[in-house]
Amino acid sequence: MAGSLVGRRVLITRSADRARPLASLLSSLGAEPLVLPLIDFERATDQAALDAALDDLVAGAYDWLVISSITTLRMITEKAAQRGSTPAALIPAGTRVATIGPSSRQALEALGIPVTLAPKDNQSAEGLVALWTAKRVRVLLPQADIAAPGLREGLAAAGADVTSVIAYHTVDYPARAERRLAADLPPAVGRSTPAAPQELSPPQARRELDAGTIDAVVAASPSAARRIAATLLPLGRCRFIAIGRPTAAEATARGIPVAANAKVPTPDGIAAALGAVFANEGNTR
Template identity: 50%
Template sequence: MTANRPLAGLRVAVTRSVDRAGGLLAALEGAGAEPVLVPLIDFEVSGNDVLGRALRRLAEGEYRWLVISSITTVRALKQWCESAGTSLAELVPPSTSVATIGPTSVDILAAEGIEAVLAPTDVQSAAGLVELWPDAAPADGTTNKVLLPQSNLASPTLVDGLAAKGWAPEAVTAYRTVDYPARDGRRLTAALAARSPMQECVARDVLAPAQAAGEIRSGAIGAVVLASGSAARRTAETIAPLPESCLVVAIGEPTREEAERLGMRVAATAVHPTPEGITAALAAARTHFHNQDSQEPS
């Protein structure tokens, strides 16, 4: 382990699907780690026209705000647009402002022709966006309706937070989070104009949960990256219990809270949910772990 390669020799399980893990795998490898993919969740289209009806109302100018709370939501909306013969840029009228949950999503949306005018930079989450949100609905006669297309498993943080500030949020299911792999014909497949930092994946080792569990218990895998609350739940269902020597890193605070609720010991939480942020958190956790070991009496 060196300053330039703080994860040298560490085999790391990454709980993302193959098509969404590229940037993280590259960052981990750059720090000396040997990452392996353990895909636990996948994404399917919503399967009904509730989303379509809401998006048609969006195009007609019914909403004051559109909140896009994840990069997966961008893909879901783009897939709907492709099936409807339109584009994301054409879908959002000038009268509707767009908010999202961090700089990465801002860049992804910009590549699709959409300008996000509100996004947290520090706490990149639903809670961070609520904190930035205007305190009161407009008093100039314009609509106070906010459209929130999101996962079927989304927490109520955004809906409750915006309602408390006087807005009228409308949450609709844009996609469904499912156990990996998604069903043929239902899988979310839309490609982004600007690839997410988590994408551009070159084939690596891919392990089934049972294989990963065996390698973790034998010590062959020394760390697990939890890439979402859903991944934390699937890890608890299919891989846990994790030994204390296994370094568990969460992509953000909501994921950490879910992992700890499920009984997992989280060694570190990324300050920013980016490949670099996750890698830095794991490196810090590993250093701390080694320092603790060196201080224990022999």
């Protein structure tokens, strides 16, 4: 199935730094990765509320910290640096950490933060809620301003006392330079940082789509699907690959046919979804 990716041109709708792991894998499989950033992230407007929540975290007020995205971890890394500390030092020994995806777990562990709970099969908010058994516990949940309520409500329904705070704002790319959340995270243990893939401008991406020279576009979030619907349609022969059911649902709601949904939100899972699409087409162009 990996052979079906040879020569395929795949557009990743993330910034180059966030697209590197997937782009590196696709290159190794013979594909040509391209990036077109559509969304970006800015620091939370209400820094006082965020700082107060982190002060309580450091003081041991929470039994659990739930990290639902890599971007949340970037926020914590930036906040730790501002305090002359490390992300691991912000989390007391008695506070357990839960997360959703393998990328977040790997980044947490690379920072020396052990993960107590993370879904293996359904790597989503629903998957974490399904595993949750801790009742009458205090949970800190830093999230994006546009985060769906499902995780917060699911944890609360399971018996947790959830404090939700806005960790960052999701904005159209590019974020304002003075507000952009861009703290560097270390590579996963045993992995080097791959080179940045080629980045397209929106006009370049439009010309490529019109010419039919992009084989697939990958969207990692519902907000990316919304931006694709607003800025890149029609996709022509380009196949839409979703990462996660919420992304696929958002694309479908906006009239974008979903060629495949990555079963696992990792570079390997996305490559497998791409490979399946092209293998089913007989690897013809």
